[in-house]
Amino acid sequence: MNDSIYVSVSTEVLNIQNAYDFVSDPTHGAVDVFVGAVRNHHEGQSVQGITYDVHEGLAEKTFQEICLETQNLWEGIKIYMSHYKGQLDIGGISVIVAVSSAHRAESFEACRYIIEELKKRAPVWKQEHYEQGSSEWLSGHSLQSQATQISERLLEGDKVTAKERAGGCCGGGQGGCGCAG
Amino acid sequence: MSTITIHMKFFGGFRKFGESLDFSVPIGSTVVAIKATLQEKLNGDKLVLDSVLANDRNILRDSDILSSDTELSILPPVCGG
Numbered sequence: 001m002n003d004s005i006y007v008s009v010s011t012e013v014l015n016i017q018n019a020y021d022f023v024s025d026p027t028h029g030a031v032d033v034f035v036g037a038v039r040n041h042h043e044g045q046s047v048q049g050i051t052y053d054v055h056e057g058l059a060e061k062t063f064q065e066i067c068l069e070t071q072n073l074w075e076g077i078k079i080y081m082s083h084y085k086g087q088l089d090i091g092g093i094s095v096i097v098a099v100s101s102a103h104r105a106e107s108f109e110a111c112r113y114i115i116e117e118l119k120k121r122a123p124v125w126k127q128e129h130y131e132q133g134s135s136e137w138l139s140g141h142s143l144q145s146q147a148t149q150i151s152e153r154l155l156e157g158d159k160v161t162a163k164e165r166a167g168g169c170c171g172g173g174q175g176g177c178g179c180a181g
Numbered sequence: 182m183s184t185i186t187i188h189m190k191f192f193g194g195f196r197k198f199g200e201s202l203d204f205s206v207p208i209g210s211t212v213v214a215i216k217a218t219l220q221e222k223l224n225g226d227k228l229v230l231d232s233v234l235a236n237d238r239n240i241l242r243d244s245d246i247l248s249s250d251t252e253l254s255i256l257p258p259v260c261g262g
Contacts, residue, residue, distance in 0.1 A: 036262045052261070053192050053193050053196065054192075054261075055192055055235070055254055055256065057237045057238065058235055058237070058238070058239075058240075058254075058256075059261075061238060083261060083262075094261075094262065095261065095262050115262060118261055118262055119259075119260065119261055119262045120259070121259070122259060122261045123192065123235075123256050123259055123261075124259055124260070124261025124262070125192060125193030125194070125257065125259060125260060125261070126260050126261070127193075127196075137193050137194040137196075137257075138260045139258055139260065140257075140258040140259045140260030141258050141259050141260070142231045142232070142233075142258045143232075143233045143240055143256055143258070143259060144231070144233055146233070146240055
C-alpha cells in the first residue's frame with residue numbers, strides 16, 4: 001500500500017472524518033466522499049438491517065487493485081476505501097470511498113468509478129433482514145470473468161475507455177473541453 | 182486413485198450450508214471438476230454454477246489444476262456497497 005491509498009475491511013463503525021483526513025492534501029482543492037448507508041426498503045419490502053459478509057483477504061486485495069487502476073486513470077489522486085463487515089441497522093454506514101484531487105472533476109469521476117468497480121468486483125455479500133423476520137442474500141455480479149477483465153484493464157489503451165465508462169470528459173475540471181468542469 | 186482433500190469455505194448465499202465443507206477429489210482435478218463435485222455435495226444447488234473458486238489471494242480459472250490438499254473459498258455473485 002502506498003501513502004496515497006488506504007484500503008480496509010472493518011468490523012468497527014466506519015468514520016467519515018478518518019476518510020477525509022487521509023485524503024486531505026495541501027495540493028488538492030477537491031475532496032469527494034461517497035458514503036453507502038443501509039436504507040429501510042428494497043423492492044417493496046421493509047428492511048430492518050443488513051449483514052455484510054466479506055472475504056477479507058481477497059476484498060482488500062481487490063480494493064487495492066481498484067485503487068491502483070484508478071490512480072492510473074486519474075493521476076495524482078489520493079484514495080480512501082473502507083467496507084464494513086458485520087450487521088448494520090438502518091442508516092448504518094456500509095462503505096466509504098473518499099478521493100482528493102487538484103480539481104473537482106477528477107475526484108467526482110474517480111470516486112464514482114471506484115464505487116461502481118467495488119460493486120462489480122469485490123467479494124462482499126449482503127443479507128437483508130425484513131420486518132416479517134425473514135432474511136435473504138441478495139443476488140449480484142458473477143466473478144466468473146474477473147480474471148480476464150483484470151488482464152484487459154491493464155492493456156495499453158484501455159485508459160480512455162475506462163474513463164469514458166466512468167463518465168469523464170476533459171478530466172481536468174478546468175473547463176478546457178467545454179464541460180462544466 | 183489418489184485423492185486430495187478440499188477444505189471449502191462458504192460465503193454469502195452458501196452460508197446456509199455452514200462455515201465450510203471438507204471433501205475429497207481425485208488428485209489433478211480441475212477447478213471445474215471440483216465445482217461439479219461441490220454442487221453434488223450441496224444437493225445440486227445452482228448457485229454453484231454462477232460462483233467462482235478462489236484461494237486466499239486469487240480467483241481460480243476453470244482450467245486450473247489442483248494437485249495437493251487445498252483450502253478454497255466458493256464466491257457467489259457479489260453485491261457490496
